[in-house]
Amino acid sequence: MSKIMIVEDDLSLREIYNIRLTAEGYNVVLAGDGEEALSVAVRERPDLVLSDVMMPKISGFDMLDILRSTPETHAIKVVMMTALSSEDQRRRGEELGADRYLVKSQVGIEDVVNVIHEVLGDKPNGPTENAAAPQPAQSVPSGIQSTWGQQPTQPANPAQ
Numbered sequence: 001m002s003k004i005m006i007v008e009d010d011l012s013l014r015e016i017y018n019i020r021l022t023a024e025g026y027n028v029v030l031a032g033d034g035e036e037a038l039s040v041a042v043r044e045r046p047d048l049v050l051s052d053v054m055m056p057k058i059s060g061f062d063m064l065d066i067l068r069s070t071p072e073t074h075a076i077k078v079v080m081m082t083a084l085s086s087e088d089q090r091r092r093g094e095e096l097g098a099d100r101y102l103v104k105s106q107v108g109i110e111d112v113v114n115v116i117h118e119v120l121g122d123k124p125n126g127p128t129e130n131a132a133a134p135q136p137a138q139s140v141p142s143g144i145q146s147t148w149g150q151q152p153t154q155p156a157n158p159a160q
Contacts, residue, residue, distance in 0.1 A: 051081065
């Protein structure tokens with residue numbers, strides 16, 4: 001499966017994305033800021049970088065610019081995420097070569113996962129040929145009545 005680098009200075013968000021993308025089957029590497037991301041990108045060669053824009057040391061925009069101008073990293077797919085919804089910021093990300101630009105307040109984690117699948121051109125993990133077939137529902141033990149799928153009965157009329 002593909003390798004994804006998450007670049008996020010918020011430890012909680014970084015860990016949430018790490019858990020979700022690992023569950024999706026991706027190999028995940030982490031960086032806490034743009035400066036660390038550049039060295040990790042050269043060393044790890046991820047297929048995609050999911051990066052915040054506003055970070056300490058080197059911003060996501062500057063990191064993207066350096067990734068695109070470095071021969072070893074220029075082809076890495078990049079999805080930028082930011083709290084900034086300004087059209088100027090979006091345009092700047094696209095001009096620097098971001099494959100996608102997402103506004104955090106407008107997307108949930110599943111949206112981000114779907115964008116990653118789309119940018120990488122892969123499919124979400126589904127059942128494989130070797131996966132166990134679904135087991136039939138077990139029968140209800142004797143002495144216990146199952147009412148699943150039955151019409152509700154009318155309560156007894158206490159006036160009678």
